[in-house]
Amino acid sequence: MKNIINSTVSGIALAAMAAGSVSAQCTNEVWNRVMERGKVVIGVKADYKPWGFRDENGNLVGMEIDMANDVAAKMGVDVELVPVQSSNRMQFLEQGKIDMMIATMSDRADRREIVGIPGPNYYTSGTNVMAPKALGFSKWEDLSGKKVCGKQGAFYNQIVEERYGVEIVAFTGNAEAKQALRDKKCVAWVYDDSSIGSDLSSGNWDEFEMPLNSEDDNPWGLAVPLDEVNCVFGNFMSGMQYNWHRDGTLIELEAKWGIKPTAYLADKNERYGDWLE
Amino acid sequence: MRRIPGVNAPAAGGMAVLKPFDVQKHVPDGYIFTRWVANLPWWTPFLVLMVMAIWPTLAYAQSRYSTAEAFEALWRWMPFLIKSGFFFNVLISLLAMAIGTVAGAALGLGQISLHRPVRAFAWFITQLFRNSPWLVILFIVLLAFPFEISVFGTSVRIPDWIKGVIGLSLPVMANISEVVRGAVQSVPTAQWEAAESLAFTRRQVLWQIILPQCYKRMLPPWMNWYAILTMATPLCSLLGIEELITLSRQAMESEDNHPELLVPFFGFALLLFFLYCYPIARLTIRLERKFAVKL
Numbered sequence: 295m296k297n298i299i300n301s302t303v304s305g306i307a308l309a310a311m312a313a314g315s316v317s318a319q320c321t322n323e324v325w326n327r328v329m330e331r332g333k334v335v336i337g338v339k340a341d342y343k344p345w346g347f348r349d350e351n352g353n354l355v356g357m358e359i360d361m362a363n364d365v366a367a368k369m370g371v372d373v374e375l376v377p378v379q380s381s382n383r384m385q386f387l388e389q390g391k392i393d394m395m396i397a398t399m400s401d402r403a404d405r406r407e408i409v410g411i412p413g414p415n416y417y418t419s420g421t422n423v424m425a426p427k428a429l430g431f432s433k434w435e436d437l438s439g440k441k442v443c444g445k446q447g448a449f450y451n452q453i454v455e456e457r458y459g460v461e462i463v464a465f466t467g468n469a470e471a472k473q474a475l476r477d478k479k480c481v482a483w484v485y486d487d488s489s490i491g492s493d494l495s496s497g498n499w500d501e502f503e504m505p506l507n508s509e510d511d512n513p514w515g516l517a518v519p520l521d522e523v524n525c526v527f528g529n530f531m532s533g534m535q536y537n538w539h540r541d542g543t544l545i546e547l548e549a550k551w552g553i554k555p556t557a558y559l560a561d562k563n564e565r566y567g568d569w570l571e
Numbered sequence: 572m573r574r575i576p577g578v579n580a581p582a583a584g585g586m587a588v589l590k591p592f593d594v595q596k597h598v599p600d601g602y603i604f605t606r607w608v609a610n611l612p613w614w615t616p617f618l619v620l621m622v623m624a625i626w627p628t629l630a631y632a633q634s635r636y637s638t639a640e641a642f643e644a645l646w647r648w649m650p651f652l653i654k655s656g657f658f659f660n661v662l663i664s665l666l667a668m669a670i671g672t673v674a675g676a677a678l679g680l681g682q683i684s685l686h687r688p689v690r691a692f693a694w695f696i697t698q699l700f701r702n703s704p705w706l707v708i709l710f711i712v713l714l715a716f717p718f719e720i721s722v723f724g725t726s727v728r729i730p731d732w733i734k735g736v737i738g739l740s741l742p743v744m745a746n747i748s749e750v751v752r753g754a755v756q757s758v759p760t761a762q763w764e765a766a767e768s769l770a771f772t773r774r775q776v777l778w779q780i781i782l783p784q785c786y787k788r789m790l791p792p793w794m795n796w797y798a799i800l801t802m803a804t805p806l807c808s809l810l811g812i813e814e815l816i817t818l819s820r821q822a823m824e825s826e827d828n829h830p831e832l833l834v835p836f837f838g839f840a841l842l843l844f845f846l847y848c849y850p851i852a853r854l855t856i857r858l859e860r861k862f863a864v865k866l
Contacts, residue, residue, distance in 0.1 A: 340821045340824075341820060341821050341824040342824065343824050343825055343827065343828075347821065347824050347825045348651075348818075348821050348822065348824075348825050349825065350647050350648055350651060350825075351651060352651045352655050352818075377813065377821075378811075379811050381811075382811050389718050389719075390718075390719075391718060391728075466809075466820070467820045467823065467824070467828070468824065468828040469820075469823045469824075469828040469829065469830055469832055469833050470833065472828060472829075472830050473830035473833055476830055493827075493828075496827065498636045498829060
């Protein structure tokens, strides 16, 4: 009897050890599935010009869509683009609705617990506000206690609220938020500095300015399933991003889509540049 | 000529007469919204569009992006918005109505079942979904339902819009259930008694005698609910389903999010829904008048 118990206990212990060692290994489940069906499903933005948006025929286009197509080409599979929103993109990846995403997502510590974000980051942007020149804001503290329009799902809404005591009024769409700014329902519009910069240079916002120093300069990350960030998928995407930096693809795409050149991309291009060239 | 009271002269004494009770005047109008829509003149949305076209030119005269440019952008996007957006709303409404009608009919018959537990259960489900906000039901269905179900070993994916269809069909089901129950109960009890005296079974009475009389009176409220459902489909945009409103937002993003775009684009959505629902509302009210029980 004792023997039986002993052997049962040791059997369970062995099984547990085996299970433990298996879970530490890479199963590459999603990667293998992509290879098997010959198609990768990539989540991209459809409401974030010029990163991901629609043309008049409804096709998805933009800088991140070009990147997504390049990923599929290098994997040697077809691509299916699925439009995602800031509020549901991580759930889509977790649930397996998409295999990976390139969706203007800021790389944050809390997000890395949910999805796998392989380095090096492909872009960066800071937080700033667009405000009427007449109000003459010069520092973030000036916004304290005032209403500021924002976009739902942006991580910096909460940061700005807590740090400077502003009251964020979040909208689902940028057009609605900017209309609210014009209607004086809020004193400023908090958003990515690169997007505000292109708005101001369009000439339709002459009475407005971007008066503050950009804050929380935050790199963007593409994402793969959390279990595979240190396996084939994550390492492959690291390689893709490294090469995009190294051969200047990202700088070319930035120019192609009319994005203001950032020091970040120039700096990364120089750092990762080929020493023989 | 001789005056005869009550014939060619007022009756002597002018006695008070109890006139028949006008039920219609004292019953809450279930068609209040449909009646309102049906009574709008057909040119209403065009008037709204006219006002919209003039108003921004006055309000945003300081901006460089003109209303004409905004309408030009809308013109370019129209085919896509109608084909990929509005037709999808119509598809969602048709499917939700089909599911809601079948399930609602079953639930409505459950409400008049002779078995007390069945009756109580059907009543509870009906009240639960009739009295819950549509958006809440939609969110629960979207978040609680698995995105993948396995049937006989093969996993089948449920796209979000199917969940939207299910979420919208639940409140429709509950309201159709009430329509069915009300229609069956509105058939005079003499019909039941007469049928029973002819030795029909309960099932035969229901299917062959009562329900055929109900179809006519169920049609107007059924169409009423279809119009309401169609107008509720933009709720799906809050769940990220790519219907007309979601695509309008994306189109505005592609046109650089000028606030001047808001009125033309959302106005266009309003116009589409009006053009679709207005004939339904008119027809509903006409049928309702035609089939109204005359006392």
